[in-house]
Amino acid sequence: MKLTFIGGGTMAEALVRRLIKGGVVEPHQVKIVDTSDVRRELLQREYGVETFCDSTICVEGAEIVVLAVKPQDIEKVASQVGPLREEQVLLSILAGVKLDKLSGYFGHKAIIRAMPNTPAQVGQGMTVWTATAEVSQKRIEQARTVLAALGEELYVPDEKYVDMATALSGSGPAYVFLFVEALIDGAVNIGMPRAMAERLAVQTVLGSTEYLRESGKHPAELRNMVTSPGGTTAAALHELEKGSLRTLIAEAVSAAYAKTRIL
Numbered sequence: 001m002k003l004t005f006i007g008g009g010t011m012a013e014a015l016v017r018r019l020i021k022g023g024v025v026e027p028h029q030v031k032i033v034d035t036s037d038v039r040r041e042l043l044q045r046e047y048g049v050e051t052f053c054d055s056t057i058c059v060e061g062a063e064i065v066v067l068a069v070k071p072q073d074i075e076k077v078a079s080q081v082g083p084l085r086e087e088q089v090l091l092s093i094l095a096g097v098k099l100d101k102l103s104g105y106f107g108h109k110a111i112i113r114a115m116p117n118t119p120a121q122v123g124q125g126m127t128v129w130t131a132t133a134e135v136s137q138k139r140i141e142q143a144r145t146v147l148a149a150l151g152e153e154l155y156v157p158d159e160k161y162v163d164m165a166t167a168l169s170g171s172g173p174a175y176v177f178l179f180v181e182a183l184i185d186g187a188v189n190i191g192m193p194r195a196m197a198e199r200l201a202v203q204t205v206l207g208s209t210e211y212l213r214e215s216g217k218h219p220a221e222l223r224n225m226v227t228s229p230g231g232t233t234a235a236a237l238h239e240l241e242k243g244s245l246r247t248l249i250a251e252a253v254s255a256a257y258a259k260t261r262i263l
């Protein structure tokens with residue numbers, strides 16, 4: 001599979017690293033365009049891929065052109081790339097940029113829009129994606145292979161779910177990091193050494209989510225199992241409910257969704 005990346009930043013690098021290390025593509029099948037000399041040198045050295053500073057030359061042979069620049073650079077990039085061939089697919093990972101906008105900028109119809117998240121850096125990402133009707137089945141399967149390199153992938157037939165996913169899996173790692181930070185600070189507040197609190201908090205979140213997934217049970221069932229009448233967990237949960245944690249999280253997800261719809 002021949003891939004060209006427009007933008008060789010953090011997310012593109014995660015994809016390239018995992019695709020090459022996982023043997024999905026060979027380094028010679030990957031071209032990366034980036035305006036930064038430092039990035040080009042690093043990507044070439046680390047992964048043995050060809051890098052360019054000009055988009056026009058290197059999209060020609062690509063089956064999939066992965067758009068991985070910041071959303072504010074899209075207009076400039078679109079003017080540099082020029083027209084894509086009908087069978088080529090533009091795969092955008094730009095947060096909040098809709099299919100019709102991408103199609104307008106690039107004058108192209110075969111487009112995939114994906115929303116990855118940062119755990120992709122360690123192959124534990126969650127990517128939600130959709131495609132226009134003009135993307136062939138062959139390219140859909142190729143895109144699935146590319147996105148699966150980042151962790152889990154989920155194709156959705158309606159773009160509105162990509163926007164919704166932005167508010168859950170896209171922004172979600174930040175919610176989890178905040179929760180972990182709060183756990184650590186809470187433990188430090190009762191006298192636990194910080195390093196110990198960090199280790200316990202991270203493993204607790206990791207272990208709980210893994211247990212949740214493997215058990216197949218509803219989270220409320222697992223929560224009830226560790227909540228003895230009049231016990232320590234019940235006392236803690238009472239405080240969390242008093243502080244409206246559930247409503248707060250629901251409002252946070254709604255705020256992120258509202259933002260993504262006006263981007």
Ligand SMILES: NC(=O)c1ccc[n+]([C@@H]2O[C@H](COP(=O)([O-])OP(=O)(O)OC[C@H]3O[C@@H](n4cnc5c(N)ncnc54)[C@H](OP(=O)(O)O)[C@@H]3O)[C@@H](O)[C@H]2O)c1
Binds near residue numbers: 033
């Ligand atoms: N990071 C994430 O976890 C994450 C998650 C979901 C979605 N996304 C989306 O992924 C996209 C990329 O994010 P990122 O964190 O990888 O960004 P990034 O690290 O800033 O990478 C973008 C790269 O593109 C280069 N660039 C700028 N203009 C260019 C041009 N005209 N032609 C070629 N290269 C150009 C930049 O170079 P300069 O530095 O010289 O400008 C930079 O190296 C964003 O749109 C973001 O919304 C990211």
